[in-house]
Amino acid sequence: MRREVGNDLLAGLRSFVSAAYVRGTAIVFLLAAWYILALALNMAALPTPLEAFATFFADMDDGLGYHFAISAYRVVTSIALSFFLAVPLGLVLGREPRFDRWVAPLIYLTYPVPKIVLLPVIMAIFGLNDFAKILLISLVVFFQILVTARDAAKQINRAVVDSMVSLGAGRWEIYRHVVWPASLPDIFTALRIGSGTAIAVLFFSETVGSTQGLGYYLMDGWSRYAYDEMFAGIIAMGLLGLIIYTAIDLIDKKVCTWKYL
Amino acid sequence: MIEVCNLKVTYRQHNGTVPAIRDVSFRLEGGSSCAVIGPSGCGKTTLLYVLAGLRQEFEGEVRIKGAPVRPRRLETAVILQDYGLLPWKTVWQNAVLGLEIRRISRDEIRSRVSRILKELGLWELRNLYPPQLSGGQRQRVAIARSLALRPDVLLMDEPFSSLDALTRESLQENLLQIWQRTKMTVVIVTHSIEEAVFLGQKIIVMSPRPAICLAEVTNKGVGTPGWRKSREFHRLCTYLRELLAGEDGCLCAVK
Numbered sequence: 482m483r484r485e486v487g488n489d490l491l492a493g494l495r496s497f498v499s500a501a502y503v504r505g506t507a508i509v510f511l512l513a514a515w516y517i518l519a520l521a522l523n524m525a526a527l528p529t530p531l532e533a534f535a536t537f538f539a540d541m542d543d544g545l546g547y548h549f550a551i552s553a554y555r556v557v558t559s560i561a562l563s564f565f566l567a568v569p570l571g572l573v574l575g576r577e578p579r580f581d582r583w584v585a586p587l588i589y590l591t592y593p594v595p596k597i598v599l600l601p602v603i604m605a606i607f608g609l610n611d612f613a614k615i616l617l618i619s620l621v622v623f624f625q626i627l628v629t630a631r632d633a634a635k636q637i638n639r640a641v642v643d644s645m646v647s648l649g650a651g652r653w654e655i656y657r658h659v660v661w662p663a664s665l666p667d668i669f670t671a672l673r674i675g676s677g678t679a680i681a682v683l684f685f686s687e688t689v690g691s692t693q694g695l696g697y698y699l700m701d702g703w704s705r706y707a708y709d710e711m712f713a714g715i716i717a718m719g720l721l722g723l724i725i726y727t728a729i730d731l732i733d734k735k736v737c738t739w740k741y742l
Numbered sequence: 743m744i745e746v747c748n749l750k751v752t753y754r755q756h757n758g759t760v761p762a763i764r765d766v767s768f769r770l771e772g773g774s775s776c777a778v779i780g781p782s783g784c785g786k787t788t789l790l791y792v793l794a795g796l797r798q799e800f801e802g803e804v805r806i807k808g809a810p811v812r813p814r815r816l817e818t819a820v821i822l823q824d825y826g827l828l829p830w831k832t833v834w835q836n837a838v839l840g841l842e843i844r845r846i847s848r849d850e851i852r853s854r855v856s857r858i859l860k861e862l863g864l865w866e867l868r869n870l871y872p873p874q875l876s877g878g879q880r881q882r883v884a885i886a887r888s889l890a891l892r893p894d895v896l897l898m899d900e901p902f903s904s905l906d907a908l909t910r911e912s913l914q915e916n917l918l919q920i921w922q923r924t925k926m927t928v929v930i931v932t933h934s935i936e937e938a939v940f941l942g943q944k945i946i947v948m949s950p951r952p953a954i955c956l957a958e959v960t961n962k963g964v965g966t967p968g969w970r971k972s973r974e975f976h977r978l979c980t981y982l983r984e985l986l987a988g989e990d991g992c993l994c995a996v997k
């Protein structure tokens with residue numbers, strides 16, 4: 482038994498090291514490509530990774546870190562908010578055709594509208610504060626999760642539900658033991674895609690009449706021809722996305738163990 | 743124990759209605775076993791759904807212990823064709839599910855399910871997920887989950903049809919022992935003539951859709967030692983095979 486645990490640890494370590502190795506190689510490759518491109522173009526607008534990272538680390542204590550925190554707060558709140566609103570609603574719509582009959586046309590009509598065009602409207606109504614930004618991001622991510630959760634819940638095999646009913650399960654227990662776990666993998670996929678969209682929308686919302694956040698920091702650098710700052714901002718944005726994406730991945734692996742056997 | 747009287751089931755499909763069961767009647771004594779056999783698509787699963795209370799749109803009368811069937815009768819256990827187990831739950835979590843839904847106390851669940859898993863040789867596998875099991879192990883988990891409910895009626899829809907011959911026979915032996923010990927009323931739907939003759943004290947032969955009862959065969963040999971190898975066993979199998987092959991000719995003779 483102890484031996485097995487040891488072996489498991491070793492295997493886990495090995496797979497971690499090899500994953501890190503693969504990722505490390507990918508990063509080195511990207512940085513090298515950037516470096517070569519920067520040297521080849523030799524333009525002020527494209528600094529080398531060395532300069533960009535130097536500014537990134539130097540600025541982190543002084544301003545950039547603050548903007549990073551603000552942006553992280555906005556985007557994480559939005560993702561969490563849309564998750565908690567969209568998942569229950571989506572699952573219920575997927576399982577209860579009599580509600581879905583009324584709501585489906587609404588979703589069908591509003592889903593394809595790019596929510597980003599509502600940016601001026603939302604800003605005009607709610608002002609330039611955090612709330613307006615979070616609302617806009619949530620609106621985008623909400624729909625992505627809602628539609629995915631609904632379709633996942635719809636596709637659940639009837640026989641699985643029947644076998645639960647035969648065990649004596651009521652409506653709530655079917656949601657808890659079947660609908661929710663069966664839809665989770667799809668919901669995580671929606672979250673992963675949604676997190677990318679969320680950061681894109683965040684960027685837009687922070688470039689309009691804003692004095693805080695990475696979007697502002699980046700555009701501010703651009704307007705002052707401080708290209709190293711602009712790229713430090715880009716790196717920070719990338720890092721924010723990477724952290725969120727990795728976190729979603731880790732939670733997914735932890736919660737949906739059965740998917741990754 | 744189980745009475746089915748002039749059962750008729752009609753499905754509504756997009757282009758009208760489809761009769762699945764035309765007229766089926768039979769009676770089962772408490773503690774007896776019954777095999778339902780018939781060609782594919784004849785309505786066996788439909789019959790089981792009605793008995794399980796999962797399908798409530800039907801004509802005729804169906805009673806269990808004198809009471810009309812209803813959904814979620816807690817003493818009825820059902821093993822459906824393929825989708826018994828939840829892939830996101832371990833063997834243990836699957837096995838305790840019915841008891842958790844019944845809000846049985848934790849200690850009681852633990853002791854009951856541990857014993858059943860050990861009896862069925864599943865104890866070592868309790869932390870695995872269904873996709874990590876063989877087909878035979880999976881079906882044993884489904885049986886364990888049903889037995890944990892201490893049912894008086896066990897309904898099974900082709901529980902062993904996806905298994906190889908040897909596993910299949912050993913699970914049939916398992917089931918036979920369990921039935922003899924617990925004295926549940928067992929209804930098993932099957933494609934296999936040998937399985938029907940091995941397990942069913944009463945064998946109900948259904949016609950192609952829309953189903954009627956072609957024959958109701960009484961089978962006294964079930965549970966006697968060496969039954970599977972006996973001449974009577976093979977005679978009965980041949981008889982059923984002929985019945986299923988040329989249903990029209992035999993119909994009058996049997997009834």
Ligand SMILES: Nc1ncnc2c1ncn2[C@@H]1O[C@H](COP(=O)(O)OP(=O)(O)OP(=O)(O)O)[C@@H](O)[C@H]1O
Pocket residue numbers: 753754755760761762781782783784785786787788789951
């Ligand atoms: N939900 C449904 N809606 C419409 N028709 C159905 C439905 N379920 C079954 N049927 C039809 O009813 C008939 C009987 O189906 P059933 O599943 O009971 O057959 P079966 O005897 O169990 O077949 P098999 O041995 O292949 O499992 C079939 O012809 C099928 O097409």
Ligand SMILES: [Mg+2]
Pocket residue numbers: 786787788823899
């Ligand atoms: Mg069937």
